[in-house]
Amino acid sequence: MKYVEGFVAAVPKANKEQYLQHATQALPVFKEMGISRVVECWGDDVPDGKITDFRRAVQAKDDEEVVFSWFEYPSKEVRDTVYQKMSDDPRMQAMSQNMPFDGKRMIFGGFVPILDA
Numbered sequence: 472m473k474y475v476e477g478f479v480a481a482v483p484k485a486n487k488e489q490y491l492q493h494a495t496q497a498l499p500v501f502k503e504m505g506i507s508r509v510v511e512c513w514g515d516d517v518p519d520g521k522i523t524d525f526r527r528a529v530q531a532k533d534d535e536e537v538v539f540s541w542f543e544y545p546s547k548e549v550r551d552t553v554y555q556k557m558s559d560d561p562r563m564q565a566m567s568q569n570m571p572f573d574g575k576r577m578i579f580g581g582f583v584p585i586l587d588a
Contacts, residue, residue: 473507473587474547478540478579481531486571487513490538493571500562501542504553508543529576538572550581 482490494511514537517525525537544550557563
């Protein structure tokens with residue numbers, strides 16, 4: 472069964488191209504490690520909620536946009552293996568030193584699909 476890992480981050484609007492370049496640079500490494508699909512989405516219609524919302528979840532500032540991303544894996548076991556590979560890979564460590572956003576405010580989690588139509 473497939474496994475999905477989702478991410479929400481606040482990225483400075485001025486860093487949109489840098490963010491895309493960063494994601495594009497990481498893509499071959501992700502694929503090599505076993506991630507079957509990577510989707511990066513730039514906020515377009517991210518409304519403020521009454522109690523909570525995407526912007527609050529990542530403490531987005533006025534000059535930042537919300538990015539919603541997900542990775543798809545063949546299984547949770549592959550995801551767990553990829554996670555370990557990423558932790559040990561010097562390429563990933565180097566990329567994490569130069570992120571075009573504040574990774575401390577990123578939220579993420581793993582999910583088992585229950586409907587995929």
